[in-house]
Amino acid sequence: MRGDRDVRTEIEDFITAYAHAIDDGALDGWPDYFTPEGIYQIITRETFEAGLPLGIMLCEGRGMMADRVQALRTANIYEAHSYCHLLGRSQISAQATDHYQARTNFNVIRTMQDGGSEMFAVGKYLDVIRVQDGRPLFQERRVILESRRVDILLVYPL
Amino acid sequence: MAVSTADELSEPLRWPADGVTRIPYRLYSDPEIYALEQQRIFRGPVWNFLCLEIDIPKAGDYKTSTVGEIPVIAARDENGDVHAMVNRCAHKGALVCLKEKGNAKLLTCIYHSWSFDLQGRLKGVAFRNGLQGKGGLPKDFDASQHSLEPLRVEVFCGLVFGTFSDATPTVEAYLGKPMAEFMTRNLSRPLKPLGMHSQIIHNNWKLYAENVRDSYHATLLHTFYTTFKINRLDMDGGIVLAEDKWHHISYAKRATFDEAPEYKRDQIHAANYDSKLAGPHLLDSWNEFDDGITHSIQAIFPNLAIQFTLNSLAVRFFVPRGIDKTELFWFYVGYEADNDEQTRMRVMQGNLTGASGLVSLEDGCINEFVQRGTRGSPDGMGLAEMGGREVESSAASRATEAAIRGFWTGYRKIMDFA
Numbered sequence: 330m331r332g333d334r335d336v337r338t339e340i341e342d343f344i345t346a347y348a349h350a351i352d353d354g355a356l357d358g359w360p361d362y363f364t365p366e367g368i369y370q371i372i373t374r375e376t377f378e379a380g381l382p383l384g385i386m387l388c389e390g391r392g393m394m395a396d397r398v399q400a401l402r403t404a405n406i407y408e409a410h411s412y413c414h415l416l417g418r419s420q421i422s423a424q425a426t427d428h429y430q431a432r433t434n435f436n437v438i439r440t441m442q443d444g445g446s447e448m449f450a451v452g453k454y455l456d457v458i459r460v461q462d463g464r465p466l467f468q469e470r471r472v473i474l475e476s477r478r479v480d481i482l483l484v485y486p487l
Numbered sequence: 488m489a490v491s492t493a494d495e496l497s498e499p500l501r502w503p504a505d506g507v508t509r510i511p512y513r514l515y516s517d518p519e520i521y522a523l524e525q526q527r528i529f530r531g532p533v534w535n536f537l538c539l540e541i542d543i544p545k546a547g548d549y550k551t552s553t554v555g556e557i558p559v560i561a562a563r564d565e566n567g568d569v570h571a572m573v574n575r576c577a578h579k580g581a582l583v584c585l586k587e588k589g590n591a592k593l594l595t596c597i598y599h600s601w602s603f604d605l606q607g608r609l610k611g612v613a614f615r616n617g618l619q620g621k622g623g624l625p626k627d628f629d630a631s632q633h634s635l636e637p638l639r640v641e642v643f644c645g646l647v648f649g650t651f652s653d654a655t656p657t658v659e660a661y662l663g664k665p666m667a668e669f670m671t672r673n674l675s676r677p678l679k680p681l682g683m684h685s686q687i688i689h690n691n692w693k694l695y696a697e698n699v700r701d702s703y704h705a706t707l708l709h710t711f712y713t714t715f716k717i718n719r720l721d722m723d724g725g726i727v728l729a730e731d732k733w734h735h736i737s738y739a740k741r742a743t744f745d746e747a748p749e750y751k752r753d754q755i756h757a758a759n760y761d762s763k764l765a766g767p768h769l770l771d772s773w774n775e776f777d778d779g780i781t782h783s784i785q786a787i788f789p790n791l792a793i794q795f796t797l798n799s800l801a802v803r804f805f806v807p808r809g810i811d812k813t814e815l816f817w818f819y820v821g822y823e824a825d826n827d828e829q830t831r832m833r834v835m836q837g838n839l840t841g842a843s844g845l846v847s848l849e850d851g852c853i854n855e856f857v858q859r860g861t862r863g864s865p866d867g868m869g870l871a872e873m874g875g876r877e878v879e880s881s882a883a884s885r886a887t888e889a890a891i892r893g894f895w896t897g898y899r900k901i902m903d904f905a
């Protein structure tokens with residue numbers, strides 16, 4: 330049987346790899362961090378705490394995530410920029426066998442093509458993680474933004 | 488350049504001879520003009536959006552907002568009546584309400600504890616009679632002369648409007664018949680909030696006012712529908728201008744052959760949207776109205792717009808935060824009578840607009856590109872001749888800039904720019 334420490338390391342590595350993949354612009358693999366029916370949502374803290382459903386971005390299933398990626402590559406127009414995620418230590422709790430909840434704070438610094446790097450997003454990830462065939466996947470990843478206010482636009486996932 | 492407080496510009500603005508088909512770039516960058524707009528527009532004869540009525544449903548509820556740059560409060564009193572006043576204490580001018588939203592019997596300024604009722608009347612002054620007979624206010628101090636500065640208020644279709652001017656007609660008259668009717672179509676049923684966020688866009692507020700009226704750019708800048716070969720079955724629609732040109736509606740209709748019996752009311756028609764989407768349930772939707780209109784945007788002068796994109800209903804409110812900075816609020820709503828399935832579809836369609844809108848996120852940066860492009864060229868001017876030089880409604884096509892010319896027609900008039 331695997332110990333808690335192994336699971337923690339596995340999940341932390343997974344959460345870290347997700348952030349680094351986005352920072353590297355490796356978005357084609359982004360949907361594969363989720364279960365096939367996985368849910369991804371970006372929502373403001375204000376809306377989330379009010380118990381309201383409509384945030385800023387919502388994907389249900391890998392197909393919708395793939396559409397997002399294709400849209401931002403081929404349809405959407407915006408100024409070039411990149412992200413740098415800084416993650417806090419995750420708080421992880423087991424819900425059942427191979428079923429975990431995790432909460433992780435993040436900062437995302439955005440660098441624009443004029444060279445300016447600025448804090449773009451601050452918040453927490455609230456994750457429901459399934460371990461399938463020894464591999465963690467997000468069944469649900471809710472990105473709760475501290476601020477209700479987005480600078481310019483939000484096109485890459487967080 | 489110092490901001491002039493005088494009611495005039497140090498260098499008068501002369502509108503180009505070609506009228507509203509030309510838009511002087513100076514309008515986006517001159518701080519004197521920006522200051523003058525605060526007086527002539529936001530303190531002038533217009534109805535300013537303050538909040539949704541559902542933001543303040545109960546007695547004692549209040550919500551703060553801004554009219555131009557002026558901080559304001561909208562509040563509901565014990566009798567259920569809605570009032571609005573400047574959020575500026577009658578004593579030294581501190582903000583009275585600090586929280587964005589709240590519920591209170593009295594609005595109390597934290598600085599020296601003066602308190603006001605929900606109509607803005609001064610009700611209490613700390614140490615009014617002094618301490619142990621010493622100090623306090625003069626005997627002839629007249630509290631009734633020190634209310635919070637009031638705005639006239641009207642609630643129309645669930646929207647709370649305020650005006651500083653006695654000259655503003657009723658909201659219905661201000662909108663005119665076609666605008667009021669369309670707003671009634673969209674908003675006259677009880678609403679429920681679905682979610683809210685805002686965006687900082689780095690441009691003058693008027694660039695966004697133009698952008699929401701720019702039906703010409705829709706299929707050119709925003710290519711989501713074409714990229715995914717989404718067969719919208721929508722024919723081109725048209726635009727309707729208010730009589731005084733200040734407001735507009737731009738709409739697209741479903742093609743007539745799509746109004747066959749099988750597509751009756753309340754039927755979900757995701758399948759109608761052939762596409763290359765891997766997640767086509769993004770576009771699950773249903774026909775809410777019998778008029779065939781599937782997409783609409785209605786702009787209300789000066790800084791309000793209402794979108795109905797498929798079933799995604801949102802109030803957009805864009806607030807000037809400086810000459811080249813605007814906060815754009817997205818208040819997404821549904822109807823109280825919506826069932827879970829309808830709510831689910833409205834929530835999913837929230838993906839189409841807003842800060843991450845698949846269809847329209849470009850609007851977050853495109854106005855900034857104009858702001859930056861026109862920098863240092865105050866004597867240059869933009870062009871708006873698409874669809875002719877007239878300022879008239881266009882039933883035939885949305886490839887027109889008529890609504891932009893309409894905005895500038897209203898703007899010139901209220902700003903008194905000859």
Ligand code: FES
Nearest residue numbers: 576578579596599
């Ligand atoms: S400033 Fe409000 S009580 Fe003094």
Ligand SMILES: [Fe+2]
Nearest residue numbers: 705709847850
């Ligand atoms: Fe647009």
